Amino acid sequence: MTRKVFAAALAAVFLGGLWLPMARQHAIVPDVVLDNGRLRPFADIDKRFEEQFAWRQRLRDAYNQVRWTAFGALVPSVLQGKDGWFFYRSEKAKDGPGIDDAMGQLRVDAATLERWRTILRARAAEMERRGIRYVAAVAPNKQTVYPDLLPDGVPAHRAGPTRLEQALAHLDPGLPIDLTPALRAARTESQIYFKTDTHWSPTGAFVGYRVLAERLAALLPGVGPIERARLKEVRGPYYGDMSAIASVPLIENAAPRLFGTEEFPARCATGAALLTVQASACPPMQIGQLYRTRRDDGRLPKAVVFHDSFMDAMVPFLAQHFREAVFDRGAVNPAVILQEKPDVVIEMRVERYLDHFFIEVPWPAPQS
Incomplete structure (x- = not known):
């Protein structure tokens, strides 16, 4: 009974906080817009809420923090696993398949699989025609590597293969490279994903990098993998991105980081070293902006890399x-490729963004 009363009081405070701005401002009257011949009522409802309910995000954060502190409850898109591990239910955030895919609940039809194969074949062929090497790789979701750390409420037996497994069974071998086996093997020796983050740790990124570097070494001169002995692992506190997703402080007290035992030569645009004996002074990568790294060695090849956020932790290694x-x-x-004239194009996606491999952007028509 006490818990129900507390929950009712919390809901009342939350609703009251929403009502206060409404009492001071005009009521929300969403527009009805015409979009491609269809009427879309409430098309701007999110914008109107943000404009007139300025407290909404703060109230949402406070509500989530109280629920976590009082009841151990998290937002639907964050799943508390075993031993301090947290997992991203990306399907609940409309951010690509997640736990549902890990449980084998998603089917890819034969026509889609064939379309995927055709797209990657055509992309690789177009690169080859232009004298460019093409390497593609997919990084697994955390639950793909650590399924045993999911909570007991998640079914122990999968309903079928994951989307990635279905794709790999149909696509040409090595297109893309599956980083899952290397990461699963490495987890017995190192922590390769953060406990409170959706991403792999720098240690996991290094494992994935090694697989990519070995493939590149077979294609390009001078691309030999960095030896693990040249790096050192340092552990310390870390707030993962699921803290922001859940609006609660999910801290990992001994998260692994990788630094060099020496300063490596590759530099970011500011001139700072990307990989050194301590945290790099290079700025973070930004969405919508090209991020350039350089080495003062004209004998080395040039690369263009298309990616998602899983590449961020790999950049210090790959750029070398x-x-x-x-x-x-x-x-x-293709416009970036034609502008930059690389020797190799690398494409890497995380498993939940598998579909992004198959976005078709046409090459510009040859100028007459």
């Missing part, structure tokens, strides 16, 4: 092998 590398967080963009 190129005189210049251009990182673009987005779909493969």
